[in-house]
Amino acid sequence: MKLTLNVWRQKDRRSPGSFVKYAVNDVSEHMSFLEMLDVLNEKLQTEGQDPVAFEHDCREGICGSCGFMVDGRPHGPMPRTTVCQLHMRSFKDGDELVLEPFRAAAFPIIRDLVVDRGSLDRIVGAGGFVSVNTGSAPEANSTPVPKSVADKSFDNAACIQCGACVAACPNAAAMLFTSAKMQHLNVLPQGEPEKYERATNMVLQMDKEGFGHCTWHGECAEACPKGIPLSSIAAMNMDFNVGNLLRTPPTSGGDGGG
Amino acid sequence: MSWLLTFSRSTVGAKAIMALTGAAMYGFLIVHMAGNLLVFSGTPELHNHHSVFLHSFPELIWPARAGLLLAIVAHIFSWVNLRMRSSAARPVAYKVKQSRASTLYSRTMQLSGPVILVFVVVHLLNLTSGNIHPGFRMQGAAGAALPVGVPGAAEAFGSPAAYENTVALLSQPLWGVFYIVANLLLGLHLFHGGYAMCRTLGLSGERQQGLAKLLASGVTALIVGGNVAIAAAILLGLVK
Ligand code: FES
Numbered sequence: 001m002k003l004t005l006n007v008w009r010q011k012d013r014r015s016p017g018s019f020v021k022y023a024v025n026d027v028s029e030h031m032s033f034l035e036m037l038d039v040l041n042e043k044l045q046t047e048g049q050d051p052v053a054f055e056h057d058c059r060e061g062i063c064g065s066c067g068f069m070v071d072g073r074p075h076g077p078m079p080r081t082t083v084c085q086l087h088m089r090s091f092k093d094g095d096e097l098v099l100e101p102f103r104a105a106a107f108p109i110i111r112d113l114v115v116d117r118g119s120l121d122r123i124v125g126a127g128g129f130v131s132v133n134t135g136s137a138p139e140a141n142s143t144p145v146p147k148s149v150a151d152k153s154f155d156n157a158a159c160i161q162c163g164a165c166v167a168a169c170p171n172a173a174a175m176l177f178t179s180a181k182m183q184h185l186n187v188l189p190q191g192e193p194e195k196y197e198r199a200t201n202m203v204l205q206m207d208k209e210g211f212g213h214c215t216w217h218g219e220c221a222e223a224c225p226k227g228i229p230l231s232s233i234a235a236m237n238m239d240f241n242v243g244n245l246l247r248t249p250p251t252s253g254g255d256g257g258g
Numbered sequence: 259m260s261w262l263l264t265f266s267r268s269t270v271g272a273k274a275i276m277a278l279t280g281a282a283m284y285g286f287l288i289v290h291m292a293g294n295l296l297v298f299s300g301t302p303e304l305h306n307h308h309s310v311f312l313h314s315f316p317e318l319i320w321p322a323r324a325g326l327l328l329a330i331v332a333h334i335f336s337w338v339n340l341r342m343r344s345s346a347a348r349p350v351a352y353k354v355k356q357s358r359a360s361t362l363y364s365r366t367m368q369l370s371g372p373v374i375l376v377f378v379v380v381h382l383l384n385l386t387s388g389n390i391h392p393g394f395r396m397q398g399a400a401g402a403a404l405p406v407g408v409p410g411a412a413e414a415f416g417s418p419a420a421y422e423n424t425v426a427l428l429s430q431p432l433w434g435v436f437y438i439v440a441n442l443l444l445g446l447h448l449f450h451g452g453y454a455m456c457r458t459l460g461l462s463g464e465r466q467q468g469l470a471k472l473l474a475s476g477v478t479a480l481i482v483g484g485n486v487a488i489a490a491a492i493l494l495g496l497v498k
Binding site for chain 1: 271340349361367462464467
């Protein structure tokens, strides 16, 4: 099949960018979206042009490296699917697509479709961990975890930190991401003791990075390739509100690093 | 106190403030609607007496008014703060952006909010102060309507003749329709706001969220249904 792509091209962080139109001709429906871009890049390179920069690593939907907007949706039209796992059979011959980077002040563009998502790392650094004393490893079964709790934790731990939630949110909020990275620890007995400090530090770091607020549109959960539920945000709100209003509030303000 | 400042400045804390102040206004709206249902009692005196009754406790009514005003100011202030930050959070707009999950309710919040604010001001000028009214009247202590020559001085004289003033205003087609439309917009705001409020404060369980949604739609229907029924009944001449 033949496709027309309108791709955002931007040389670096400071240069202005613009859309450039490309025709891609020999697209097989069995290709993944990224393989289709590989075909385009090969052609561009033989013509002596700069290839389109996009981020990728595993191409298996598990590392969270890939991600850009395909026609106004993060990772494209397939629900619960990263763009590396998106196949070209989702499109039809003659389609014209717009490829844009994830747009947020906290995601500065590095080049073309590649953005710097270090802000997400800093949120994790502010509290997405459990403090453990060094020493010999604890006995595996010394802390029993009920199945329902383990499931809840695992649902949140499925986050691959791709940033699609931020990209989809009309407020460019990182609420879904932050809540996932927080709640997978907060619900477990190992993470429970620090849950209020964790909530405060991670939310303050999220604010510091310049993400927006939640207005409950639900676009994030819809866009999430891993199906993190909107209720994780509500759980984060509970921990933050209780931690700050009903308990002696912690004095540390998320400085990152942890 | 610095922790309170930190809390109210955070995105989650500022939303909690919007939720709590929203809840206060929700409560007021329920009581307000319920009191006004007295226009259906068939005895104007009953509606007027309820107005006299409320006005006979200045030591309660003024703190309540101050509290509501504070809630409104805090609600708007938090919104402006959050709105400015979320605009800054995406300085470059998408060329193409699809909405997949947002609803009519969620998308119109920023429109319905300011409209409600204007409506509240007009409503106060209509029926509390009487500055905008075809024939605003005060009432004596017995609840009998007395014409008053000084509009806007309601508090100095006692209480407005709630029943007569409401009927005189809403029987005018333009005002009647205006009140109905304003209340329907209020409904959009209340439904999304009510559901959002519960989740902003932290209700996360599957069952709790279902309950919150049910409650938000039920209470919204109650408030808007009651208000619209009053305006429609007067507009159609069923209540005179
Ligand atoms: S490249 Fe690893 S998730 Fe897409």
